[in-house]
Amino acid sequence: MVFTGGGIILCILILSCLAPIAGDPCSVNMDERLSPPSFKHPFGTDQLGRDMLSRVLHGGRVSLIVAITISLLSMVVGCFVGAVSGYFGGVVDDVIGRIVDVFMSIPEIVLNIAMVGVFCAVYGVSTFIVIFAVVFTNWVGYARLMRGMVLSLKEREFVLCAKAIGAGEWYILFRHIIPNAAGPLIVLATLNIGNVIMTIASLGFLGLGIQPPIPEWGQILNSGKNYITTAPWISFFPGLFIALSVLGFNILGEGLNAES
Amino acid sequence: MKLSRRNFMKYASATTATLLGINLLGCSSRQSTGGVEIGKLSTVVMGYGKDHKLKGGKWGIGFFPKVNTLEKLVEYDLEKDEYKPFLAEKWEVENGGKSITFVLKKGVKFSDGDELTADAVKFTVLWLTANHPLGQETFESADVVDDYTVTIHYKKAEFLNLAKMAEFHMSIMSPSSVSPKGDVKGEWVLPIGTGPLKVADYREGEYAVYEPNVYWYERFGLEPNFEKLVVKFIKDEDTRVMALRSGEVDCLSDYCHGGSDYTPRNQLAPLRQDGYKVFKRGEPLTWVIAFNYTKEPFNNVNARKAVDLAVDRNEVVKIFNSEVYPAETLFIEKAPGIKEAKAQGIVYKPNPDEARRIIKEKGYSNLNVKLIVDKAQGDQILVSQLVQEKLNDVGFNVELEVLESGAYKEKRDSGEYDMRLYYIGGTDRRFYMRLYWRFHPETKWKVYESERTGNLCKKILGEFDESKRRQLLVEFYKAVYEERGVVPLYFDIMTVVTSPKMDMTWDETFKWPNGYEVGEPLFYDV
Numbered sequence: 001m002v003f004t005g006g007g008i009i010l011c012i013l014i015l016s017c018l019a020p021i022a023g024d025p026c027s028v029n030m031d032e033r034l035s036p037p038s039f040k041h042p043f044g045t046d047q048l049g050r051d052m053l054s055r056v057l058h059g060g061r062v063s064l065i066v067a068i069t070i071s072l073l074s075m076v077v078g079c080f081v082g083a084v085s086g087y088f089g090g091v092v093d094d095v096i097g098r099i100v101d102v103f104m105s106i107p108e109i110v111l112n113i114a115m116v117g118v119f120c121a122v123y124g125v126s127t128f129i130v131i132f133a134v135v136f137t138n139w140v141g142y143a144r145l146m147r148g149m150v151l152s153l154k155e156r157e158f159v160l161c162a163k164a165i166g167a168g169e170w171y172i173l174f175r176h177i178i179p180n181a182a183g184p185l186i187v188l189a190t191l192n193i194g195n196v197i198m199t200i201a202s203l204g205f206l207g208l209g210i211q212p213p214i215p216e217w218g219q220i221l222n223s224g225k226n227y228i229t230t231a232p233w234i235s236f237f238p239g240l241f242i243a244l245s246v247l248g249f250n251i252l253g254e255g256l257n258a259e260s
Numbered sequence: 261m262k263l264s265r266r267n268f269m270k271y272a273s274a275t276t277a278t279l280l281g282i283n284l285l286g287c288s289s290r291q292s293t294g295g296v297e298i299g300k301l302s303t304v305v306m307g308y309g310k311d312h313k314l315k316g317g318k319w320g321i322g323f324f325p326k327v328n329t330l331e332k333l334v335e336y337d338l339e340k341d342e343y344k345p346f347l348a349e350k351w352e353v354e355n356g357g358k359s360i361t362f363v364l365k366k367g368v369k370f371s372d373g374d375e376l377t378a379d380a381v382k383f384t385v386l387w388l389t390a391n392h393p394l395g396q397e398t399f400e401s402a403d404v405v406d407d408y409t410v411t412i413h414y415k416k417a418e419f420l421n422l423a424k425m426a427e428f429h430m431s432i433m434s435p436s437s438v439s440p441k442g443d444v445k446g447e448w449v450l451p452i453g454t455g456p457l458k459v460a461d462y463r464e465g466e467y468a469v470y471e472p473n474v475y476w477y478e479r480f481g482l483e484p485n486f487e488k489l490v491v492k493f494i495k496d497e498d499t500r501v502m503a504l505r506s507g508e509v510d511c512l513s514d515y516c517h518g519g520s521d522y523t524p525r526n527q528l529a530p531l532r533q534d535g536y537k538v539f540k541r542g543e544p545l546t547w548v549i550a551f552n553y554t555k556e557p558f559n560n561v562n563a564r565k566a567v568d569l570a571v572d573r574n575e576v577v578k579i580f581n582s583e584v585y586p587a588e589t590l591f592i593e594k595a596p597g598i599k600e601a602k603a604q605g606i607v608y609k610p611n612p613d614e615a616r617r618i619i620k621e622k623g624y625s626n627l628n629v630k631l632i633v634d635k636a637q638g639d640q641i642l643v644s645q646l647v648q649e650k651l652n653d654v655g656f657n658v659e660l661e662v663l664e665s666g667a668y669k670e671k672r673d674s675g676e677y678d679m680r681l682y683y684i685g686g687t688d689r690r691f692y693m694r695l696y697w698r699f700h701p702e703t704k705w706k707v708y709e710s711e712r713t714g715n716l717c718k719k720i721l722g723e724f725d726e727s728k729r730r731q732l733l734v735e736f737y738k739a740v741y742e743e744r745g746v747v748p749l750y751f752d753i754m755t756v757v758t759s760p761k762m763d764m765t766w767d768e769t770f771k772w773p774n775g776y777e778v779g780e781p782l783f784y785d786v
Contacts, residue, residue, distance in 0.1 A: 028649040030575040047526070047579060048646055121666040207635060211662035213645050223642075225498060226524050 002259065005252025012060060012245050019057035025050060025215045034231045044233035046223065056237045059215040064245070066131060066210070067196040071189050073135045074196075078142020079178060079185065085143065086150030087173050096143070103140045111137045112199060116208040130209050134199055138192070145188055149181035191253030194246040201242050217242050303488040304762070304786045307500040307509040309521025311493050314462040316448040320392055323428055323516035324491070327780045328470070329371070330431030330453030333362050333381070334422065335776045338544060338688040341596035341726055343422055344776060347376060347432055347454065351422075353724060358417035360425075364408040369475035370434040371458035378410035379442075383435040385412055386444045394429045419729070420721040423692035428516075456784035457489065467492050476784070480773040485763075486786050497524050497638075504536070504757060511758040516780040518545045519683050520637060523757050525580035535760040539769045540583070540753050543779050544591045544685040547640075548746040549647065550707040552678050557629065562622045564744035567679070568608055569615035570654040571647060576749050579642050583755075587748035590737050591685055597733030604734065606741045608748055612654050619655035629678040632661045634668040640681045643749065647681075682707055684746065687754065687779025696721055699736075699745075708745030756781045 019025075029049035037044045043052035085096035103111070115133035123129060153159060154177060162172050197217075203209035204218025212219065217238040224234025312322040320326070333348040345351075348362040368376040385402040388395025398421070400413040414421040424430055434452040435442035450459050456476045461469035468491045472484030492509060494500045501523065503509045515521035523531075528538050549567060551558035558564055573586035588607050589598050619625055629651075633644040641662055648658040658679075663671060671677050684698045684707060685691060698707045700721065701714040716736040723729040740746065756769050768785040771777050 026645070026649060028646055030578045030646070033578060047642060048649075117664075121664045123667065211635070212641055213648065213660055226526055230526070230530060 001251050001255030003255075005248050005250070005255055008244055008248030009252060012241065012248065013064065015057055016060035016064060019054065019061055022054035022057050023051050025055040025058040026213045027051070027054075034227065036231070037233055043237045044231065046220075046234050047227065047231075052220075052233060052237055055215040055220055056217070056241055059217045059220055059238060060241055060245070062127075062210060062214060063197055063200055063217045063242075066127065066200055066216075067193050070131055070134045070138060070196045070200075071193045073131070074138035074192070075142050075185060075189050077135060078139035079146045079181075081139065082143035082146025082148075083150050083173055083178055083181075086147035087154055087169070087177065093147075096147075100140050100143055103137060108137045109199065109202060112203060113206065113208060116203055120208065127210055127214075130200065130203060134196060134203075138196065138199075141188060141192065142185065145184060146178075146181060149184065150177055153177045153180055187253055187257045190249055190256055194249035194253070197242060197245055197249070302486055303490060304486050304511065305490045305492060305509045306783070307494045307503050307512045308491050308515070309493070309495060309497065309500065310515050310517075311465055312462065312468045312491065314450060314459055314468060315464060318393065320429060321451050323780070324513075325451050325457075325459065325468070326428040326431050327455070327516055327778070328457045328783055329451050329455045329459060329473075330433055331455050332427070332431055332689075333364075333425045335772070335778065336423070336426040336689050336691070337776065338596070338691060338779075339594045341730065343426060346776070353422070354411075356417040357414070357419060357421055357722070357724060359411055359413045360421060361405065361409060361411040362425075364410070366408060368454050368479065370436070370452050370454055371473040371475065372434060372436055372452050373475070374434055374436065376432070376454055377407050378404040379407075380434055381410045381412075381432055383442055383444065384430075384432050387433070387438070388430070390444045392429060394424070394427070398424055418722040419724045420692055420696055422724075423721075426689045427693055428689065456782070460488065465493060470783075472784075482773060482785070484784075489783055489786060495521075497522070501527050501531070504531075504759065505534075507759070510762055511756060511764070511786070513756045513781045513783075514754050516687070516754075518543055518687050518752055518754055518779070519547075523755050525583040525639070525753075528583050528755065528757070529581055531757055537758045537760065537762070537764065539756045539758075539764070539766045539781075541755075541766075541770050541779065542585055542592050543687055543752050543754050544595045544691050545683055545687065545752040546587050546591055546685050547643070547681060547683050547749045547752060548587075548707065549749065550680050550682045550746050552675055552680075553708055553710075553745070554675065555678075557624055557627055558678055560622070561743055562618050563624055564747070566615045566618040566622075566624065566654065566656075567651060568744050568747040569611045569618070570650045570656075571747065571749065572610040572612075572650065573608070573749055575650075576643060576646060579639065579646065580750070584753055585751040587750050590740060590746075590748055591691075592751050595685075595691065597730045597737060600730065600734045601737040601741075604738065606734075606737050608741070612650075615654040625655045626657045628657050628659060630659050630661060630676075631679045631681075632663055632668060632671055632677040633681055634665055635662050636665045637681070644681055647679075647749075681749075683752070688777075689779060692721060699740075708740065708743075710739070710743055710745065712739045713743065713745055754779060754781060762786065 027050060032045050033047055033049040035041055035045040041051050043056055046052055081096055085093045112133055115136055116130060119129045159172060159176055162176055200209055201218030204216045205222040209218055210216040220238040221235050227234050310322060312325050314321055314325060331347050333346060334343045335346045337344055347364060347368060349365045351360050351362045353360050364376060382402040382404050385399050389399045398414060400415050403411045405411055437449060437452045438446035439449050440446050454476060456473055457470035458473045460471045470489040477484050494503055500512050504512050512523050514523060532538050551564055553559055577584050577586050589602055591598055593599060631644055631648060633640050644660055648660045651658045672680060684694060686694045695717060697703050697705045699713055699717040701709050716732055716739055720729055720732045720736060723732060758764050764786060769781050
């Protein structure tokens with residue numbers, strides 16, 4: 001499973017890295033608009049005559065970079081909050097616990113839409129806002145997992161030994177506890193990237209994510225919905241790549257989980 | 261009572277089967293509001309992209325009811341540049357245009373049976389003055405001369421006063437539209453007018469139901485061929501098309517304002533192919549590139565000229581499947597003065613090589629310029645991407661910013677942009693009104709201002725003589741062209757799409773029974 005998932009992801013990553021070879025994703029050619037897939041344009045062209053292969057591969061770069069960035073940032077924030085909550089306990093744990101409950105009580109996508117909507121209305125749309133909005137809701141899963149891990153690890157002998165020789169609390173947290181919780185967190189992060197790709201694509205489809213002319217899978221998918229009967233390739237290929245990448249990350253995550 | 265296992269299974273199965281049956285029945289008995297049978301009185305269902313705002317708002321009710329339930333004192337003939345009698349049979353301009361006395365047609369009735377009199381016109385004028393932004397800036401007072409004669413006094417002496425009387429917002433309404441009746445500060449109830457339709461029901465954000473106004477049909481010697489017109493508000497354009505294809509609605513109409521909430525242009529050809537009727541009309545509504553002409557680089561005519569020369573309008577219209585028309589002039593050809601201007605060589609034509617030369621010569625190479633676009637105007641995002649590419653091709657470095665409506669307006673108002681896509685003109689009746697809104701130096705929504713164009717605009721809007729006004733219009737088009745105040749891209753259209761079973765014609769869609777052509781779709785003969 002690890003190899004299958006990893007293989008799919010690796011293929012998509014290699015293709016995305018090769019995107020510049022496919023040409024400029026913004027190059028307009030109105031004489032070739034809405035051309036079906038052909039040897040010249042393997043994925044066809046869109047309503048401005050732009051090569052869909054180039055747009056999908058460049059879109060992959062954007063979607064994957066943003067998804068991985070969001071997952072890493074969410075992991076950092078979630079781990080820190082969860083570790084502090086679990087290790088110090090008491091009032092800190094209660095307060096963080098209630099905050100987590102609040103976040104968990106609202107569907108993630110609804111919160112994302114609200115966040116992006118509010119910030120974009122005030123500051124305009126930017127990739128940074130999308131990243132911020134998704135990280136804002138995405139850290140909770142990591143925090144819960146980390147808290148549980150810390151609660152179990154802090155009673156273990158190596159932590160008690162570290163305390164006995166006079167190690168500081170932050171030192172113990174960062175040097176002994178967090179590294180020992182890394183395994184399950186990596187599995188969660190791998191599974192989470194797939195969800196984040198879906199979230200970004202959903203926001204892009206709703207027009208709330210990364211904005212044109214930067215190509216992004218969800219946004220390309222949306223731009224093709226008016227042409228679904230006359231030029232289905234505009235929506236098909238970004239949809240296929242979203243499905244494949246989510247599938248790849250999920251298989252990889254499941255595989256890592258099974259092996260751990 | 262002890263329930264045996266056998267009985268339990270029997271009752272459970274019966275209950276499950278009953279529930280399934282109820283559910284199936286519920287699914288299949290969808291209320292059908294659509295369905296037209298030609299020649300019979302029936303209900304027609306329409307899909308429309310905007311709420312009709314029948315409860316009113318800052319700018320009053322929606323444009324659809326303003327056209328189809330209310331009427332104006334005069335109508336405008338764009339081709340002849342002439343104001344024609346409608347509710348008023350004649351009028352006289354006094355005090356150099358500061359007052360106009362209208363003589364009303366006799367025997368015109370509101371949909372509630374009350375007769376149209378000078379009192380109703382006075383009520384409309386006073387209500388607009390008290391409640392409507394355009395009324396507040398336009399009217400001073402109104403005097404009833406006799407039952408059918410009313411003199412309206414305006415704040416300024418100008419031709420625009422007459423033009424405004426054909427405006428959507430200046431539609432005449434019955435004093436019964438408010439409660440208490442005739443109280444200009446009273447509570448808005450419903451629009452009661454003399455137009456072909458009257459409001460039967462309305463649910464905000466969902467639907468409006470109209471019925472024929474029998475008095476209107478009597479006036480024109482017609483018989484209504486429908487009982488009800490149900491207008492469903494369907495915001496998403498694709499959903500509207502799907503509703504038409506599935507038979508949920510019988511027809512689709514573009515938003516009467518023009519420029520947004522229309523049937524997707526790329527769907528018109530497939531709909532035609534599948535037997536749907538598409539009625540389309542070119543409007544004097546032109547999408548343009550507007551500049552921030554107060555700062556570098558577009559405070560310089562050469563930079564604006566380079567943009568104009570870089571863009572090929574024939575390519576722009578391809579985005580809309582060539583359903584809209586390339587704008588080589590400021591307005592469509594039948595707009596006043598355009599033919600004369602064209603004969604004088606005032607034609608916008610692309611010449612990328614000349615654009616490159618200007619950019620190189622004037623030092624604009626790789627100059628960063630920001631093009632902003634409102635995300636709510638979906639097609640404009642595609643247009644702006646094409647414009648961006650074309651400008652980058654000739655040497656500019658265009659940064660495209662697609663913004664939420666709020667952020668867009670903020671940037672537009674604070675001047676944090678170099679170029680934006682916007683429209684000038686509107687449907688026929690708004691021709692002069694929009695000239696005022698877009699080019700008069702004193703208005704908020706102007707797209708360009710220079711001493712020359714500003715003065716010409718003022719003169720045009722003050723001139724009652726048609727031939728002098730036409731001459732001024734040609735001079736104005738020349739000035740905008742020479743200064744490249746805006747860069748016209750394409751002329752918008754207004755469409756109505758009907759299912760094959762509907763019996764509408766182009767004339768019934770865009771002409772009143774007396775032959776007056778208007779820019780907005782009409783629904784008196786569906």
